[in-house]
Structures are given as structure tokens and as C-alpha cells.
Amino acid sequence: MPIERRPLREQIRDELLRRLDRGDFSAGTDINEAALAGELGVSRTPLREALITLAGEGVLESSQGRGFRFAPVSKREFRELCEIVAALESLALETSDPGYLRKIAPELLRLARDFPDPVAEQQIIERHDDEWHDLLLSGCQNERLLDLITSVKAGMRRYAHLIAGDDAPLEREAAEHCEVAELLMAGHLDKATEALRDNWVNGMERMMSRIPSA
Amino acid sequence: MPIERRPLREQIRDELLRRLDRGDFSAGTDINEAALAGELGVSRTPLREALITLAGEGVLESSQGRGFRFAPVSKREFRELCEIVAALESLALETSDPGYLRKIAPELLRLARDFPDPVAEQQIIERHDDEWHDLLLSGCQNERLLDLITSVKAGMRRYAHLIAGDDAPLEREAAEHCEVAELLMAGHLDKATEALRDNWVNGMERMMSRIPSA
DNA sequence: GTGTACTATTTTGTACACAGAATTCATAGT
């Protein structure tokens, strides 16, 4: 088996994002580098490199002399992020090969239909959602765009745990995914793009009430 | 006067981008951290932090054990980047306050008209172009979007010096900027957005022939 | 009790040191 040979900074970044998903960190409070480094069993150097990466993705804030902290959540920022991702995913879909999209549409539909049990682990649910979006964008040739979408979505992870434990939104989400898939299957790329955009707008509004109003 | 008190990593990043604009670096060749650090008069630590930031913005590539290098330019990547920025700036414009846009339209027109001498320094010309786009987007309330646009544009700087020394493209660019400004002045936000998108597409095509076909 | 100056402590930002991986170069074998 190929043993793990990636820079520590990347592994640390991934671990921090995992902890973020679990809601381990309270937003706004400063990160103590020495303490966190000790907890992770690494030195401050690669930890700081990971923190700088995350700050570039908007997950963290930093200020001179005060180090890093998880950026506070806000309805406003969440709306901003949703607008951005909606535009980027729309672009990705528009510029994908229609033939390929049609080919994967059935699989998209299948994935959207058998969404996991609402009682399942939060992580499972998110992974399922990610899987759907990844497949949807798998036909996009624009590598940079895909990277950018991944990066922006990392910044949205701070909001992920807020939705935990409710199933009504999940079903709506699944229904909307079905609609996109069906439109793709019928070859209506423009309508599908529009439905995808609506999906993001609706998903945003579903979340809004859960975000503390700062 | 307020003395410069920013993290070294940011100052280094800016300096590297400046040198990139000047075409100091040849794409694809590895960066020697120790040598570059010595040249800049700093230690490797903040330099690496700057390199990691630039890698996150797509200016640099990195691979395990081989460090960083300036990513090679390619027609394909340039097209990808233009598509992205076009979509993002369009979004920014669409979500700006129309009243505000109308108010700044005359200034946009003025800026577009007195574009600098084609014989001027390359840096002057770019700054002028940036100024126009910054003003155009100054009404956008989506902070994250503005940051993202800045970041993606940083990745396009590798292409900036390729356009140096030709004036025909410059005039076309200016003419298109005028058109956007005039549409905004007339209150046709949607048409202006479309014109802006066209501007990016046209600008891309103007550049294409200058990019070595890898 | 409130505010201010000063000290002590914590913590970041930067420099430096070291181990190991990658590359280069030389040598030997075919």
C-alpha cells in the first residue's frame, strides 16, 4: 500500500476542516498555535502553514500580532458565499459537455433519490451531498474553476454543522437535485442551470434561520 | 507617518507579484528558497508563508520534496481564468446598487477615455486598467466576492507582461470600457453586464495569440 | 470605585538548525 506521503501542512489542513465540521471550534476565539500544535503532535511551522492556507480560503481570519481565529459566522457572509458558489457552479455546468451531462443524468437522479437516512451521521449526509455535486461537475473541463469551487466551499464548512438534525430541509434538497437531474436527462441544459441556481438560493434561505444573527 | 507594520509574508507576496509583473521570473523553473530569501533580505520562514499563499491563489505550483515554481502559462489556463473572472465580475455588477452605478458611470467613462499613452510604462497601464475595474466594482456589497476576484486576478498576473508594447489592443479595451460606462449611465444594467462579459471574452482572444502554445 | 502607568506573562512573527528526500555527478559495467 502507498504510505501517506503528503506535506504535513495539507494533512493538518484536512484535520482542521474535519474538526470544523464536527463543530469543535468556537468561531471568533483566537487559536493558540503552541497548544494546537501540541494537540496535533506537530510543530508550529507546518501548523502555521496550514493556518495561512485556511486564511486564504476565508476559513480563518488573521490580524497582525494577534494570530489566527476562526472567522465568525453571519447571515450576510453565508449569503455572499452562496451567491458565489451558485455563480461558479452555474458556470461549470454551462461549460460542460451536454452529451456527457446527459449520460450521467440517470446516476445523478439515482443518487438524489436514495439520499441517506435523516438520522444518519451528519458527516455521512454531507458526504452524500458533496458526492452529488462532484458528479454533477465532473464533466467540467475548467480545472481552475473546479479548484476554486472546492476552495470556496471550504469556507462554507463553518456553516455545515448548523443544519444538523433536521430532515425537512434534506428532503427539499433531494427533490431539487432530482429536478436538476431530470432536466439534464431531457437535455435542457439552460433550465438545469437555472434549477441549480435556485437550489443554492433555496438552500441558503433554509439555512438562514439557523444562523445566529450576529 | 504610519510606519509599515504588516506581516512580512504579505510584503513578500506583494514584492513577488511586482516582480512577476515585470516578468522577472521564468515560469516552470523551481524557486530556490534560500537564494530568494537572501535576495529579499528575509529568512525562509516568511518567504515560505508567502509562497504558500501564492500557491493557494494558483500563481505557484508545488510538489512534495520539490518545492515551489511559477506555474507555466498556457492558453487553456488563461481561458479558464478569463471565464471565471468574467462570471465573478458579472455577478458583482448584477448585485450592485443600480443607483450607485449610475452615479459613478460618468467617472468610469472619463477614466476609460483618457487611457494612458501606449508608450507609457507597462505598470502604469495596468494600474489604470485595475483602477477602472476597481471603481466599477466599488458598489458591490459582497466582500467575499471582491476578495475572490482579487485573488483570481493575482493568478492572471503571470500573463500581464505578455501584452506589453502593443497599443491596438489597448484602444479596443478602452472602447469597450466606454461602452460599459455608457450603458450604465443609461441605466441598462443587464446590457452593461453583458458588455462587461464580452469585454473579458474579447480581451482573452486578444491575448491568445501571444501565449506560447505550450 | 475608576482610571492610569508600569510590570510580568503569554503568544505571535521571524530566524535558525537539522534530517531526510531529491537531484546531480561520477564511475563502472556492458
Added chain:
DNA sequence: ACTATGAATTCTGTGTACAAAATAGTACAC
């Protein structure tokens, strides 16, 4: 001449150390 092997070297990735800035705490004046 060309490939393969191995040593030497270079450079990155990570750990450690130190200095300066920020924060917290304390004493003191009012």
C-alpha cells in the same frame, strides 16, 4: 557510447529558539 549504480550535494520540510508585540495583571493616584 550508453545505461545503471552509488556517492556527494543541494534543497526542501519540519523542528526549535529567540525577540518583539500584545495581553493580562498589579499597584497606585485620584
